[in-house]
Amino acid sequence: MQCRRHIPGFTFSLVFVLSYFTNKFVLSVLKFTYPTLFQGWQTFIGAVLLLLSGKLGWVEMSFISRSAALSWLPASLLFVGNIYAGSRALSHLDIPFFFTLQNSSYVVTYIISTALHREKQKMHQLKSISMGLMLLAAVNLPLCDPQVDNTAYLWAVCHLLCAGAYKAFQVHKSNNLSDFEQHCINCLFSVLLLALAAHPTGDLTGALEFPSLHSGVFHCGCSASALLGFLLLLVTVKLKRGLSSEHLGIWIFISKVTAMSLSPFLFSVNINTPSLVCVLISLVGEALLVFSNRDSQAG
Template structure:
């Protein structure tokens, strides 16, 4: 593989790991558990940066019609559910646990495609997805610090992620166009939800509201999320889809393995076994994707 593609993959991994660590720091260490405000700020900053980048010609964004944007509204709703529930889950769960549950979204995607499009699936892919589902279902039963709220939001998160992937397969919009529409709808929906959820008034009593750590973390999370988006789009445009998956897998493994050195994690033998099963299942899934569709 050319040096340029390897460099793109490494840049993607760096942004992926640092972005997750920054979000985890704000949500868990600083305990800013107000996802409508946190994700509203991220989507507002991301949309603004994407718009400016498009105007300056730094990224390729073609104009799309209002009907095209409205047709993607179900995808935007799933995106909002994904980031909102993901923030809730990540604030309660260690990063390796979060990824184990996130991987169950592959099961949602495959089952939905089978029911709606009768898509054929290879045996090794079915087996790998079964391992991902088993590890995700077993993990809460083994977790020594079981948090029902965290796991509940994780279920909502991976369900939205799985459904979002299905809609992406049938969309004619580019990744950047989809994301820009997601940002627009997300800012509106999260702004309207800030008051009913109590996040707006709860944030006013947040002890770190005037702290430089809080402002630095929030600014970093927005910038890193935007750079991760650009790195992801660049990686997808430079590599075939089956060659992108190993880099995503590597980024998750790096984040999971490095997180115990940064954040406190309590594990036992059963939970460690669940994490390893999930990693093996995802490795097999990546292998099946690299092999291509079954003839």
């Protein structure tokens, strides 16, 4: 009985790890570094599956009004920046480094949320320590990385800024859109914007010369990435509805630790002692953040 309670959490963790590993495989191992096409494909399949699931009644989706969709467009723009920059960064960064930098998005979310409140909020001491640790780890990681790629780190900064701003917008935007409806708008907007950007960025012509374009492994990887992205949405929403934000944070933390721990067995990871320390400091910071959220809710 106790194990059955954790099935949604274990399912989320499994899909989370598989999703990131599949994306990393296509981006780094197969070297399909054309994010307008890769992310456009993922969001196109995500939109199709989501609309089909809504039509069949598998997920709860109501008619999205034009005003609601337009009011959500700033978040959709941040979503596109998030997935595009994240794809660029993940293609060149090891998974432990990617998550270490990504954790700084919590700091961005807090700063924006505080500014939106227009009130001076008293930060919990544990939360301030956790924010400081995650920011410290992210700032020092490029200095410790044995094979630092400045372009990859620049894209990672863009990714964490967009991810942090998106989470802040999602929390504080007052609307009646469900998680599925928000994601549907995000996907449709992403498909349109990324399709328009495919030729100007050179991704379209570059992809036509991609060596593994007709490879079965490449086709399977792209198909799996799109399907796993949709499944990750489903299990995330299920987990959010069934658990408190504290427990959701715990499962996200567990999933990241699992992905970081397993990634050296599947991908080439170049890590030294100083960069490993940065990764561990960031994980400690995220763990403290989860505990601080629990304490603030209890209070």
